[in-house]
Amino acid sequence: MYLKPFKSIGIGVAFSPNLKANLFEAARLSVFFKAKLVLIHVGEASEEKTNVLSTCLKSFEKDNLDYEVVFKPGDPVNVILSTSEEKKIDLLILGAVKREKVVKYYVGSIARKITRQAKCSILLLIKPSVESNPCKHIVVNGLKDPKTEQTITAAFYVANHVNSEKITIVEEIDQEEIHVKVEDDKSLRRANIVKERIKLRENSRVNEIIKHIPEEYTKNKTIKLQPIFGKRGYSIGHYAQISRADLLIMNSPSKMTFWDRLFPHDIEHILTELPTDVLILQ
Structure with missing residues (x-):
């Protein structure tokens, strides 16, 4: 913890x-x-x-x-x-x-x-x-990863110390998880049903993490869960920008390979174009 x-x-x-x-x-x-x-x-x-x-x-x-x-x-x-x-x-x-x-x-x-x-x-x-500028809104990644529970807990810890009022937990979901090819109205409805099920699953997973965070960190906070279908790193960065977040908190990247540096993903998207102040947690 x-x-x-x-x-x-x-x-x-x-x-x-x-x-x-x-x-x-x-x-x-x-x-x-x-x-x-x-x-x-x-x-x-x-x-x-x-x-x-x-x-x-x-x-x-x-x-x-x-x-x-x-x-x-x-x-x-x-x-x-x-x-x-x-x-x-x-x-x-x-x-x-x-x-x-x-x-x-x-x-x-x-x-x-x-x-x-x-x-x-x-x-x-x-x-x-x-001058001291208030940190009112923190966005934190909620993707399914071994580091995420610690990152979300740390985000609430940080929010508590800098008096941030709102935390949005963004669950980035790969489009490939839908497994439905949209060709007509019927397949579109089926794809939307699958999306809603995935959103419910992800929200349930994140809510379980929040339950284990000390109440002193979660009380008096506005907590929002935001599932987004899209490319990891880019999606959360874009959301932090359009929601005018004051701080974006991310998991630390896994070990970088040569190919990771050629084809940016996850944290590399954030480093290429910063949407706001970014805290990368080890």
Whole structure:
């Protein structure tokens, strides 16, 4: 059971225009989860850099923010991954990249490599903000998978800590499960009956998972079950976008193969075009 998944939160720190926004997002989450914050800078230490970071985080002193800074030169991917393991980080925060002239975000090459290789959970932020923006609606995958019960439980845990009011559990169902070729009105009716049976089955499975989640996490939450027939990864990403979700929570991907990288599916669809902030749970 995911009762305290995030004891240590890490974030890669670059001295860019987004520095303050990224630090504030990471610090707020660390305060929410009562977690230690580890700032990872790929580069040499300096008094000037240390002062900039401490000045940025000064407003969190009243919240008893516990943080440390790690300076380490080297390859960004290797430094962030190795430091995450050394510091036993449970949640690593990475920024997404905005496409030129288009208001869409995707995971850049460095963040994508880290996401594929990290042994901890990953939070991908598309629009970090200095101001605190409420997380009102969380969408979480409910697909039939050994990891899903833990992911849904963690979603309620997160919702409880960030005061989210609504959780939608999306059950992505492969079209091939219908097994009915639609050729006329009669076969269309038969296909619709099969769809409804599958939806009832999936809702029953997810409701059974919800029953085992501590009531303190589920009370005062609006819970919606949303079965969708379509391609895994793409369907839930599209739903999160059109429903204006503030956070999408997904299972971590299974081990990537060469073919997975050539033909994106599941989590790869999400990484290619982020619909909102995305939390990938290990």
